Amino acid sequence: MNKTSLKNQSLLLIIFAIIFTVILLLILEDSVFTYFPLIKLLLILIAPIVMFFYIKQSSMNENIQKYSYLRNNTWLMPVVVTIVWIIFYFFTLIGVTSSTQYNMGFFTLLLAALFSFLINSVLEELFYRVWLQTRLEALIGTWPAIIISSLLWAVWHMAIMGGDSYNVPLSTVMVNHGVRGLFLGFLWAKYRNVWILIIIHGIINWPTQLITGFF
Numbered sequence: 001m002n003k004t005s006l007k008n009q010s011l012l013l014i015i016f017a018i019i020f021t022v023i024l025l026l027i028l029e030d031s032v033f034t035y036f037p038l039i040k041l042l043l044i045l046i047a048p049i050v051m052f053f054y055i056k057q058s059s060m061n062e063n064i065q066k067y068s069y070l071r072n073n074t075w076l077m078p079v080v081v082t083i084v085w086i087i088f089y090f091f092t093l094i095g096v097t098s099s100t101q102y103n104m105g106f107f108t109l110l111l112a113a114l115f116s117f118l119i120n121s122v123l124e125e126l127f128y129r130v131w132l133q134t135r136l137e138a139l140i141g142t143w144p145a146i147i148i149s150s151l152l153w154a155v156w157h158m159a160i161m162g163g164d165s166y167n168v169p170l171s172t173v174m175v176n177h178g179v180r181g182l183f184l185g186f187l188w189a190k191y192r193n194v195w196i197l198i199i200i201h202g203i204i205n206w207p208t209q210l211i212t213g214f215f
Contacts, residue, residue: 150181
């Protein structure tokens with residue numbers, strides 16, 4: 001991919017991410033979850049695909065294809081890291097798991113969780129890590145790319161945090177989602193295994209009520 005196309009794609013992806021965040025923040029709190037899926041599909045999936053169609057890439061930049069998806073140890077070490085993370089996340093004092101209870105039937109909650117998995121875990125990792133971070137890595141280096149994509153990913157969560165002011169939600173997402181974003185971004189930069197990212201992201205979002213429901 002030539003430098004101009006790479007810059008244009010990266011800039012537009014950043015603009016899509018910013019517009020996505022701003023729109024969510026401007027929507028009334030009670031209406032956020034109503035319009036959230038549609039806004040997300042338009043700006044995080046459809047808009048980038050259209051953009052890729054018009055700003056074509058003649059050949060992949062060497063930095064973008066630095067690792068393949070199924071070679072160069074992209075499964076062994078990421079799986080080890082994931083298992084260690086699961087142990088810390090669920091079974092230690094420093095773990096932070098959700099105890100939210102949903103007032104709906106098991107199968108309704110399961111369908112909602114599967115839809116959430118697709119629109120959140122899959123789509124967000126595709127946009128923020130595979131599309132955005134990868135291109136920024138080629139332009140500005142690995143860690144600057146991880147930081148920028150992590151911040152853009154974290155900040156939109158303010159819209160669903162609630163509260164009467166932005167200072168508390170902002171600090172919360174920067175500490176919580178920001179650190180998670182750095183972790184996911186590092187895994188992507190290191191191993192180029194998007195499936196591991198989707199699995200970890202899915203576990204973070206997956207309702208514990210469903211897990212206990214299976215047993």
